[in-house]
Amino acid sequence: MKEKILIIGGGAAGMEAASQLxxxxxxxxxxxxxxxxxxxxxxxxxxxxxxxxxxxxxxKMLDDVKGVDVRLETEVVDIQRDNNGFHAVLSNxxxxxxxAVVLATGFDVFKAERKQExxxxxxxxxxxxAELEQFFRTGKDERINHPKRIGxxxxxxxxxxxxxxxxxxxxxxxxxxxxxxxxxxxxxxxEVYTFYMDLRMFGPGYEDLYLKTQKDFDVKCVRGRVCEVSxxxxxxxxxxxxxxxxxxxxxxxxxxLVLMCSMExxxxxxxxxxxxxxxxxxDGFMQSKDTYLGMNETAQEGxxxxxxxxxxxxxxxxxxxxxxxxxxxxxxxxx
Amino acid sequence: xxxxxxxxxxxHVKMDDVDLSTFxxxxxxxxxxxxxxxxxxxxxxxxxxxxxxxxxxxILLMLQRGKEDEAKKMxxxxxxxxxxxxxxxxxxxxxxxxxxxxx
Numbered sequence: 232m233k234e235k236i237l238i239i240g241g242g243a244a245g246m247e248a249a250s251q252l253x254x255x256x257x258x259x260x261x262x263x264x265x266x267x268x269x270x271x272x273x274x275x276x277x278x279x280x281x282x283x284x285x286x287x288x289x290x291k292m293l294d295d296v297k298g299v300d301v302r303l304e305t306e307v308v309d310i311q312r313d314n315n316g317f318h319a320v321l322s323n324x325x326x327x328x329x330x331a332v333v334l335a336t337g338f339d340v341f342k343a344e345r346k347q348e349x350x351x352x353x354x355x356x357x358x359x360x361a362e363l364e365q366f367f368r369t370g371k372d373e374r375i376n377h378p379k380r381i382g383x384x385x386x387x388x389x390x391x392x393x394x395x396x397x398x399x400x401x402x403x404x405x406x407x408x409x410x411x412x413x414x415x416x417x418x419x420x421x422e423v424y425t426f427y428m429d430l431r432m433f434g435p436g437y438e439d440l441y442l443k444t445q446k447d448f449d450v451k452c453v454r455g456r457v458c459e460v461s462x463x464x465x466x467x468x469x470x471x472x473x474x475x476x477x478x479x480x481x482x483x484x485x486x487x488l489v490l491m492c493s494m495e496x497x498x499x500x501x502x503x504x505x506x507x508x509x510x511x512x513x514d515g516f517m518q519s520k521d522t523y524l525g526m527n528e529t530a531q532e533g534x535x536x537x538x539x540x541x542x543x544x545x546x547x548x549x550x551x552x553x554x555x556x557x558x559x560x561x562x563x564x565x566x
Numbered sequence: 567x568x569x570x571x572x573x574x575x576x577x578h579v580k581m582d583d584v585d586l587s588t589f590x591x592x593x594x595x596x597x598x599x600x601x602x603x604x605x606x607x608x609x610x611x612x613x614x615x616x617x618x619x620x621x622x623x624x625i626l627l628m629l630q631r632g633k634e635d636e637a638k639k640m641x642x643x644x645x646x647x648x649x650x651x652x653x654x655x656x657x658x659x660x661x662x663x664x665x666x667x668x669x
Contacts, residue, residue, distance in 0.1 A: 348653070390603065392657035428605045456605035458653045473606025475623065480610045 233258035234564050237319055237329040239307055239500065242270020243292065243546055244538025245335035247553030248560075250295035255561050260300040260327060262307055264499070268293060270337055272546060276367035279402075279409040280436035288546070307503050317533065331533045331560050332507060334517060335553070338494035338539040341388030341396070349384065349490055350460040356468055357460065357488045360403065363410055367417075378486035381414055382470060383407045383425040384457045389493035390428070398514045400493035401543040404431045407491045408440055411450040414489075424451045424483070426472050434545065455481065460488060494543040507534050517541050527556040535559055584632035588667065592629070596663050601656040602626055608650035608660055618643040622650055622660050629667070641668055 234257050238245045241263030249259040267273065269292075275285040302321060309320040310332070319327045340361050343351035351357045355374055358366075366372040385407055389400040404427070411423045430452065432438045444450035455472040463469050468485045496516045504517065509529045512518040517540045520528035527535050537556035538549040593599055604623050614620040620643035628637035641664055650660040 386655070391655040393655060428603050454606075455610065456607045456655065458607040458610040471610045473608075473610040473621075473623070475604055475606040475609075478621065478624070480606075480612065480615050 234331075235260055235327065235329040236331050236333060236560055236564075237262065237307070237317065237327060238333045238335055239503070240270070240335035240337055240497075240538075240540075241265075241268040241301065241303075242335065242337045242538065243272050243549045244337065244540075244553045244556075245270070245333070246292045246296050247550050248333050248335060248537050248556050249299045250292070251554055251557035252560060253296070253299050255557065257561065257564060258300065259333075260302065260329070261296070262302050262305050262321065264304065264306045266304050268296065268301065268303070271340075271361075274361065274365065274368070276364050277409070277413065278546060279405040280434065280440040282409065282413075306499075310503055310506050312507075312533070331535065331563055333535045333537060333556055333560060334500065334504065334507075334509065334529075334540050335537045335556075336497045336500040336504075336540045338543065339497050341394075341400075341492040341495050343387060343490045343492050345394055346387055346391075346490070348459055349387065349457070349488070350462070350468070351490060354460065354462050354468060354488075355466070356486060357490065359490050359492045360406055360410065361492065363414070363489050367410075367413055375487060378418060378421055380422045380483075380485050381411075381418075381424070381487045381489065382457070382468075382483070382485045383411060383423070383489045383491060385425065385427040385491050386456065387490040387492050388495070396493055396495065396514070398493075398543065399431065401431070402545050403491040403493065404429075405434070405437050405440060405545075407489075408432075408444045408450065410489065411444055412440075412448045415448045415450070421486075422451070423448070424453055424485075426453050426455055426457045426470075428454065428456055434547075453481070457488075494539055496540060500540075507531055509534055509536070512541075514542065527552060527559050533563060535563075579631045581631075584630070585634070586630065588634055589629040592663060592666055595666060596659060598656060598658045599626060599663065602658060603656065605655060607653040607655060611649045611653045613647050613649065614643040614645055620644060622664070625664075625667070638668060 236259045238249050238261045241261045249261050252259040269289045273289050306322045311318045316330045343359050432441050455475045457470050457472045459471045461469045474481045508531045510518045519526050535556050537552045608622040609615050625637045648661040
């Protein structure tokens with residue numbers, strides 16, 4: 232009998248870990264709460280830094296999990312462990328006995344309403360990065376109506392003690408610049424401004440993406456955090472920020488404001504995470520066993536983590552971790 | 567002999583001579599001040615900053631660059647409304663700091 236591995240979450244991390252474990256001759260079972268595999272990445276249109284269609288990546292990953300045991304629209308409702316392994320109860324009343332558990336539960340997008348000063352949910356023309364991506368994918372969003380001037384706010388729900396998120400969310404800088412180019416493609420006459428503190432273009436090809444925004448798309452980057460958004464008589468947005476490089480406060484009207492919302496741990500797994508004895512770290516994500524050599528292990532033997540459940544991560548980071556976790560699980564099973 | 571030429575004083579910040587005692591005193595009671603990322607939120611929302619050169623972000627820098635007199639002059643523009651403290655993403659108690667600097 233093949234050893235079963237429970238993989239909670241059918242996004243990029245869960246799918247990649249499952250496909251690798253399957254190739255290793257083990258029996259991974261993916262538990263996905265939504266009606267389809269793919270996670271957040273399936274909701275995305277194109278990927279930074281090279282504008283690669285997300286669909287291509289998702290399709291390839293779906294191809295790789297053919298033959299893998301998958302339960303859709305299913306959640307783990309209870310899990311116990313004894314000397315023989317883990318015993319999980321699923322929301323469809325199925326009972327699963329497994330040898331190891333991989334938490335690949337990913338992230339939630341920061342709820343923009345929590346930064347009330349940005350007016351999300353109050354003013355019609357304030358949208359989130361995820362919603363803009365949806366617009367690129369479907370071409371539909373009533374709030375986006377031939378904007379002439381568009382602003383992007385970086386670090387919404389990140390590096391901000393007021394919402395208890397002191398960490399950098401890592402992918403928003405590159406996403407903002409990617410989306411700034413794309414919005415110029417859709418509305419070539421529009422002026423696009425981004426409001427940043429630091430542009431963290433750390434990855435391969437990311438600095439090229441930045442240069443592209445300057446040379447090919449004329450995206451204007453202002454160094455300063457937007458601190459207030461209001462609406463004027465014409466229904467346009469009025470934003471305030473400081474242009475810190477110029478050293479003066481700045482005021483500007485915009486037709487559309489895009490909030491670059493951060494990643495937070497997907498909290499819907501909290502109860503199961505607690506039952507497994509996996510703690511949170513100071514950023515509210517899951518605590519790995521070690522920052523360097525135990526990124527995919529937890530303090531609990533047999534319980535592993537991969538992807539954005541431990542910190543904000545890009546897609547390549549997540550895939551690398553998913554492959555790494557497969558090796559960890561394989562070694563654990565053959566210990 | 568006066569040829570009509572003169573030397574301009576150097577505009578360098580002379581880091582070797584900077585007196586950090588005020589900044590260090592503030593750090594003891596307000597350890598958060600080193601977490602400032604110079605995002606400018608304090609200045610963008612500042613009531614006084616709309617009409618004057620007042621900028622808390624710059625005051626912090628002045629104190630670290632030997633320009634304490636300039637900093638104290640700038641603080642006189644502050645009306646202590648506290649909006650800067652509300653918007654600061656690093657949770658720095660700016661209003662209290664401004665009071666502490668002048669103490």
